[in-house]
Amino acid sequence: MSWFKPADVGFAARRQLAALGLGARLFVRLLGTLGTSLRRVSLVRDQIHFLGNYSLAIIAVSGLFVGFVFGLQGYYTLQRYGSSEALGLLVTLSLVRELGPVVTALLFAGRAGTSLTAEIGLMKAGEQISVMEMMAVDPVQRILAPRFWAGVITMPLLAAVFSAMGIIGGWVVGVLMIGVDAGSFWSQIQGGVDVWKDVGNGIIKSIVFGFTVTFIALLQGFEAQATPEGVASATTRTVVVASLTVLGLDFILTAMMFTI
Amino acid sequence: MIQKPGNAGFCALITIPMSHALVELRHLSFGYGERLILDDVSLTVPRGKVTALMGASGGGKTTILRLIGGQNRAQRGQLLFDGQDVTQMDQPQLYAARRRMGMLFQFGALFADLSVFDNVAFPLREHTQLPEALIRDIVLMKLNAVGLRGARDLMPSEVSGGMARRIALARAIALDPELVMYDEPFSGLDPISLGTAARLIRELNDAMGLTSIFVSHELEQTFGIADHVIILANGKIAAQGTPEEVRLSVDPLVYQYVHALPDGPVRFHYPCVPVADDFGLSMLAGTAAQEVVS
Numbered sequence: 001m002s003w004f005k006p007a008d009v010g011f012a013a014r015r016q017l018a019a020l021g022l023g024a025r026l027f028v029r030l031l032g033t034l035g036t037s038l039r040r041v042s043l044v045r046d047q048i049h050f051l052g053n054y055s056l057a058i059i060a061v062s063g064l065f066v067g068f069v070f071g072l073q074g075y076y077t078l079q080r081y082g083s084s085e086a087l088g089l090l091v092t093l094s095l096v097r098e099l100g101p102v103v104t105a106l107l108f109a110g111r112a113g114t115s116l117t118a119e120i121g122l123m124k125a126g127e128q129i130s131v132m133e134m135m136a137v138d139p140v141q142r143i144l145a146p147r148f149w150a151g152v153i154t155m156p157l158l159a160a161v162f163s164a165m166g167i168i169g170g171w172v173v174g175v176l177m178i179g180v181d182a183g184s185f186w187s188q189i190q191g192g193v194d195v196w197k198d199v200g201n202g203i204i205k206s207i208v209f210g211f212t213v214t215f216i217a218l219l220q221g222f223e224a225q226a227t228p229e230g231v232a233s234a235t236t237r238t239v240v241v242a243s244l245t246v247l248g249l250d251f252i253l254t255a256m257m258f259t260i
Numbered sequence: 261m262i263q264k265p266g267n268a269g270f271c272a273l274i275t276i277p278m279s280h281a282l283v284e285l286r287h288l289s290f291g292y293g294e295r296l297i298l299d300d301v302s303l304t305v306p307r308g309k310v311t312a313l314m315g316a317s318g319g320g321k322t323t324i325l326r327l328i329g330g331q332n333r334a335q336r337g338q339l340l341f342d343g344q345d346v347t348q349m350d351q352p353q354l355y356a357a358r359r360r361m362g363m364l365f366q367f368g369a370l371f372a373d374l375s376v377f378d379n380v381a382f383p384l385r386e387h388t389q390l391p392e393a394l395i396r397d398i399v400l401m402k403l404n405a406v407g408l409r410g411a412r413d414l415m416p417s418e419v420s421g422g423m424a425r426r427i428a429l430a431r432a433i434a435l436d437p438e439l440v441m442y443d444e445p446f447s448g449l450d451p452i453s454l455g456t457a458a459r460l461i462r463e464l465n466d467a468m469g470l471t472s473i474f475v476s477h478e479l480e481q482t483f484g485i486a487d488h489v490i491i492l493a494n495g496k497i498a499a500q501g502t503p504e505e506v507r508l509s510v511d512p513l514v515y516q517y518v519h520a521l522p523d524g525p526v527r528f529h530y531p532c533v534p535v536a537d538d539f540g541l542s543m544l545a546g547t548a549a550q551e552v553v554s
Contacts, residue, residue, distance in 0.1 A: 004442040022356045035404075122372075123372075126367070126369055126372065127365045127366075127367070127369035128369050128370075128371055128372070130331065130365065130369065131363070131365055131369040131428075133331060133358075134329050134331065134358055134361070134388070135358065135359075135382070135383050135386065135387075136354075136355035136356070136358040136359045137382075137383070137387075138355075142386070
């Protein structure tokens with residue numbers, strides 16, 4: 001019985017609940033900053049530039065390679081059924097509905113999310129957050145809010161870039177290298193992709209992931225222990241928590257979108 | 261009727277009722293969990309003066325600054341800033357009070373992504389709607405006051421520790437506060453920077469009509485510039501008064517501190533068992549040791 005202590009379970013549960021409560025309060029506060037962030041749009045613009053620009057290369061290159069692989073694997077499967085001209089449609093639907101938002105969110109968590117967590121954690125360790133509070137400037141409004149809204153705006157844009165690069169990758173492999181008919185490749189996409197059901201749902205997903213990943217990154221940075229070790233472990237937590245949450249949410253969103 | 265200065269009536273007109281103390285702690289207690297950092301502390305920070313807070317590390321000096329700024333809340337007692345109780349303030353009131361304070365953190369805490377100029381301009385841009393030309397003039401005046409007008413275009417990573425603190429000081433006084441708090445402004449500075457920092461605290465206080473509080477371990481400089489010295493020990497006030505009064509204190513703890521003695525009420529050795537027990541000498545003490553001696 002010595003290994004099981006009910007008090008420890010209670011303590012852990014209470015701590016988790018407290019963390020959840022803190023997170024929920026911060027999320028509501030961040031949602032409430034929309035008005036202020038719109039008034040100081042230059043701060044959000046700078047962060048969009050920072051987050052978007054630095055993630056663009058990894059997103060574009062990853063999209064291209066995912067497209068290449070999809071071109072190969074898709075052709076391998078489709079040619080068994082003699083429908084290789086549907087390659088364009090397969091690549092596009094997979095990317096726009098699923099892989100675009102999800103892989104972008106995972107890459108965004110690894111690239112921009114970690115840099116957000118580290119930046120805010122280091123600001124905390126360097127007493128920059130405290131000094132701001134002492135200047136009567138709310139760090140949630142001045143530091144977190146512009147980054148939050150920038151992340152929410154950037155994510156769908158990056159997901160669009162990822163999907164576009166993926167389709168180009170599929171075209172390069174399918175049409176240029178394997179020799180699938182270019183006309184049927186594009187016309188299948190044109191005819192088979194629905195703007196609202198496919199593209200629209202993909203955009204909704206990436207907006208939800210934008211909220212999720214950016215918020216998790218900011219929360220981990222803001223709640224990090226103000227030491228080098230604290231910042232390091234917060235950065236790791238950002239990737240782990242954000243990735244798992246994105247994958248879990250993706251299943252829920254896909255299930256909901258299937259039933260509608 | 262316009263009255264001339266010097267006329268008793270005129271003086272009565274411009275006299276604003278003002279208490280002697282800008283900051284006053286009344287029976288204040290503060291602790292983290294079970295551990296009490298400040299135990300029923302009462303002290304006053306006289307208006308217009310330079311007050312030094314001294315005492316052994318972990319004695320609650322920085323905590324007092326954080327309590328005055330409302331970053332920590334006291335569990336018991338009152339903390340009056342210009343007559344208003346900081347412990348009872350809500351967020352807007354606290355922010356209004358903080359706009360009348362400037363605080364210099366131990367290592368400056370400059371915003372790493374902003375240049376020196378933008379760091380000093382930060383509070384002005386956040387709290388005022390001044391045109392950029394005017395902000396530029398104010399920033400350069402403040403930087404000139406700390407001798408760093410020429411460093412305006414540098415980034416925080418390009419300046420030394422002493423310079424970073426002077427820049428932070430320029431930022432802290434950007435909005436012309438009434439109270440400036442310095443958290444260990446002298447730690448880790450070379451003698452020249454140290455002398456500069458001490459002189460700046462004194463001169464800015466007098467030139468701008470500030471009230472200053474600083475936390476320090478540096479005896480010589482502190483006694484040289486402070487009007488009022490408070491020594492904290494074990495969560496209580498061990499001594500307070502002018503530097504001379506504190507220097508002449510006969511309290512053993514204050515004596516040890518002021519004269520920098522290694523042993524005294526604050527022991528050199530961390531509590532432990534007697535030396536003889538640790539080295540196995542107590543068993544020998546009776547028989548074997550005597551044989552060796554003989």
